[in-house]
Amino acid sequence: GCTGYTSTIEDLVVSIGDEIWIRVGGWQPGDAGTGTLSVQFSPALVDNLIADSQPGSGIIDVSWQAISDLTATALLIDGVPYASTGAVAAGTLLQQQVSGFLWPAPVEICLMSSSPGGSAVPICTAVDVLATAVEVVSGSTGSIVDDSVTIASVTVNNNAIPADLRVEIDIDHPRISDLRIRLLSAEGEQLVLQEGASGSGLDAIYWQPATPAAPPFNVGATMRPSGPGSLLDLCNSIAAGEWTLEIEDLVAGESGTLVEWSLVFFDVPPAYLPAPDLIAGDHQQMSQLGREGDEVGLMLQSVCCNHGDEPLDWHGNPSPLHPFMVFNLYRISEERIVQVGSSWAKHAPGPATTANACGLGCTVPSDPYTLGIGCSDIYSAGYNGTQSVLGPRSEIDPWSGSYDYNNSILNGPLGSVTPVDRRLRIHDADLDPTANPDSDLIVEALYIAHDDPNPGDNTIHETVSITSGAPGGTWQFSLADPGQLGPAILAWTGSTISQITPGDGSDGMAIIAAKAFPLDDSESSWRYEYAIWNHNLSRHVGTVEIPLTPGVQITDPYFHAPQIESLGYIDLPWQIELDSSAIRWIAPQQNPLRWGYLYNFAFTATAAPVPGDVHATGHDVAGDIVVESLIPGGPITPPMRRGDCNADSGIDIADAVTALDILFMGGASPACTDSCDTNDDGQLNIADPIALLTWLFGSGTPLPAPHPGCGQDPTVDSLDCLEGTPCR
Template sequence: MVCLALLIPTIVVAQPDVIVGDLPNTNAYGTNTGTGIYAYSVATTSCNIGTANLNWQANNNQHPVIAQDMWRLHEGRFTQIGSSWLKHGFCALQNTGLCAGCGGGGGCLSYLTPGCADPYSAGLNGNQSNLGPRSQVNAFTGFFPYPYNAPPCPSGQGTICRRVQVQESDMVGLPGALFFVSGQYVASDDADFGNQANNASYRRVNVSQSGNHSLSFVGGTQQQAPPIQAWQDNQPSVTLVDVEVPNEGLFIAGYDVTDNGNGTYNYEYAVYNMYSDRSARSFSVPYPAGATIIDHGFHDLTWHSGEPYDGTDWNVTLLPGIGISWETDTFASNQNANAMRWSMMFNFYFTSDAPPAPNSATLGLFKPGPAGAPDELNFDVLAPSGNFLPGVQNLACDLGATTDPSVNLYWTNPETYTSITVRRDGTTIAILSGGATAYTDANASYGLTTYTVQAEQAAVPAAEIPCQINITPQPQSNFSCSQPDPEASDVLLTWSNGMMYDAISLSRNGTLIATLGGSTTSYTDTGASVSSHFYTMSASAGGVTTATLDCDITVLPPPPLGFTVTAPTVAAGFDPGTGAGSFSAILTAIESPSNTGYPNPVSGYSLALVFDGSLAVVSALDETVVPADLDFFDGQWGDGWVTIGAVVSFTSASSLDLSSDVNLARVEFNTNPGGLIGQMNPVSSALSWQNGVNGGGLPVDNLIVVGSSPMAPSFVHGQINLVPGAGETFVRGDINDDSVINIADAVAGLTYLFSGGPAGCIDAVDTNDDGQANVADGVYLLGFLFSGGAAPPAPSPNCGSDMTADALECATYNSCP
């Protein structure tokens, strides 16, 4: 029998394989003011250690991209502290010497031949115009869109934009810290042959503690060593584990556990995503129910220069008996979540009182894979040791009732237990059977309460699983403030109660003004002033206060009081030959009977009038017509204006009652010869009230003062009528020439008519202005004084001339100018 052996030769396929052969130089660019960030670039020299040309084409996506990063080892923790955007290759030199087998020559080509090296200087790798986003590159396939889309640099970041960015606080003032830089190439033809795992190298650097914090090398480049290898190389107690994604990328996990010598242990974990496009979204480490996590932390790296990814830290969850886990959003809920993407490394760490033992950690993947692909990866680590009886899960505390508070607790049981204990704020309130999954605390209290549910299995306790609930009394509502009576400054506060409280508190402008019974729904604040006020209220029950409600109000003063000031219409004559003449005007005021507090005590007033100064000039002011002694009376006058001020009593000992028309002043006038000489026709001028009359001092307004509150009156304007050739000025009805019209004038008139008594001005006797002096004038005057009859016609009560043509004369009248 003859056996024939057929020898089939192995077919070797030529393939490119790019590595970082050297990191020969760095640039330090400094910072932008206010950022606290310093910028760097790292020179990279590539080598093609494969057997086929590596594409290096400038105008499409068939060229490598280069990542630059910075790292720190300090106090046992290895962290990524800086990253750049990606340098895009444009052509490759064919340099010899760094790698074996290069023939050299040919210039800068669209490919890198086997064994040859291509240097990219720190200047090229820091040229911002040729740096593209990492977010657009799939490191597993090497694919990226071309041309790539680079958003503009953020304002104020012209120096640091797109370059390796490192916070100054991550480099300065850290004794014993070691620093490293790294480079990594990603190329699609390299990825086609699965050669991505050797594409990164690192090199140690020192950081200057001043200036631009420039970098200087310590030792040579560690070829084909990913940067996380620096942790193990400089801290031999570290263990590194390759975590491969089936048919996809590679993560490298590292861990180290330190005995603190006091019964506690520091657990350090770092996970580096070398080239997985699926990325990672969660990391968990088991810890037993009996162990305590004393503190824990997380570290990532901030994306920059317009990358689209979220920078929110991963959330941490502690489940005693199960584990501690960190996670970010799912891909389905947020495609730009802060996932652990390629070339990035995240740190997870905690301190526990349990010693280490072998166990498995779990890395959850971010992007969904093809059908059948795993969504999480398990790998060996050291983790806290002990009893891993899991506690109850999905514990929730729900509010049952608020008025008489109760709490409903629900959970699920992942194991079969023998008993379950429920505690409120550390005090046992129930021991339930091992199959129980709910409990209602009918004696709950207002405030923040912590419940724990602890399962037990054959005397082995699981962890106490906590939940918290904050029970507050039913809130109040509809809190409002109003000023119901405009004549008073009282503020009415009203509200609705959600329940019966122990007490209700009210404050005005931050000061407590009332503590009321728990059923009260209104309160009148009688202490409010005319101003703006901010009210707050809250209620309390069981020592817990409801949310504060507020309202604000501006308390208005009572509406202004109504007064009317009147200027009279006066008549006077003048000599057309000389323009001389004289007259007076009595100014009066009256209060509206509809005023609140009518009649109100008037403590003073100011008056201002204007007139035609070419016809009349003021000669004097007379306060004797005022029916009260004044503490102050004065005035000013000038060309066509007059102002008057009066105070009844500086001590408020007396006041004026304006319930009837009351004299406030008499203004004495002379005619102005300059405007009247040769004038043979009657002329007139308005005698008008006007605010803001300025006689050289402050402007004067027309005001009636009640107490200390000024009130603007309404106006009745008057008029001055001047007639050429009219006789002596007088006041009709003031027969005895004493400036007052009263019963004495009636007696004087009758005595003149029937007993031959004196009368210097017969025109004054003619009280009814019918051109005759007879008994009808006495009857007329007595009717005015005592029976509500008509007042004597002008001139009365002001000085003036008789404008009615008659034969009566006025020889002497001394009370008028």
């Protein structure tokens, strides 16, 4: 039996009264059957997503506009969370400058957004991030002769061997499928740029790291040459000399015009070239497979798709050349995201199937032990929960995808296991919706593959609804909402998201999300909540340090790690250190923050949040990684009223008498001496009661800020305000 699968149609404007026709077909020849088709419409929440990059900058300028009131947005770069925003009003124009990714390369920008009414389907756009060109030359133009070969040429002056090449072509022709377009270098190397296109007209940019050529071909899109071969094959010798564009019209009856064409040479190679790309598809099934006391063993269906340009290895054990899949559960409230469940790593067996669950169009590979381009491999929750195919995460390097079967627990008999061992384990108390009325349950799937150079899009998360069940019994689940690209930490809306990565390509990344909440109306005390999720940082995280400004008071420090079934590790708490300069959490040797897990860090501070650096240190590999997040700013001065020296919430002659009593009669100093500093000169002296009396009964100048209201003293001085004056 087929379970259920999801397809997404984007940018379809739906109006009241529209009639929509949907055709559903089988994935393979002869596939047929009956079922239920459910259609869910998602509102458009943002518009005008624009990404632009100046050559040589390595920077992308991104902007978008909210067309509805938003609770949060998250920006993803090639599937990796980059930045997030809190609530914004409809009509707001938002901008973000993006850097720190691999380039030169085509980069995909995706935007996830949510509103009080729910989440929208992510919208995406692409931008080519280029090096500075060393030479740009434009070739000859003219008519394209029908049923013949047309030759155009250009002279290149660059006497160096280029590292990269882009070709831009604009052709006016009513039937572009008639044409085969070939580029020949000055040394005679040749490459078919385009053959078998469709439609009328060709306006395209050919670049080797781009996606395969696909319609429409007349909108100026960047695409890979048809080949065989590569543009980089034309970059093996000095570029100088005459280059030729050969346009062969294969079918009589139509002629056209070569409007323009150019060659763009670079001395920097592409950051990466076509490769497999394992992505996570939408899941439809989560099942309870066992129980041990108050703990249940669940498992999630998996949908693995190859979004890349080459087949993906899919060899089962004992070969290490296969993907690994892990599954996690979280509880998310306004204040905190907490991991409440995790599984061991499921090892994909071979051969792979050739389904088309992600709608990419499956190209069946010649090697059945690979996942073909566009193909998908789907496993039920029951099969994923088979304990004999589940191994410890610690046996896998999440950054390289390497794994040694010879030393694996799977290289041997299963041994004794309980009904929950190795599966997605969670306690009844964390599942029970009546015990968790203010939080949502989120499931997450994370895939790792050794031959996936773009691991940023290999996670997906979605909301879990509990349809029936009770503690001690069998739980039933629904995954009705479409899955959202990226890890579950993105569902903690309103948090500030940043990456923890060494930045030199030597390791993967973790993600830190931060929130700060005022605990009282005066905003003199704030609760800071941090969650760090390790995506594929193989060195693990061993220390987290948040700097403090002198004078900031810290109370109620907190640490939480999920209960983890593991080999070689123990669920021990992290040590918390606090001094005047920082608060630190230090991992014991047996419990660093490992890949696929989320740990929590929190405290209360007498300071409002400001942007600042958080330090994370590797556990297995030394080295400090600095990332910008939220940290406590300077100490918060309680609000006061200028001139209210006796703190009775009024300003009158009694305040001048109180100031004189302090100065000359040995009266007790007030808790807020700043309020007695009437002239705001940073000193408490005779000038203050005189200034107050002059203002009260004469023509004195108005009292300094924060008068006439109540607030902090804007002047830095030696006077204190330990307790604010009444601000009624």
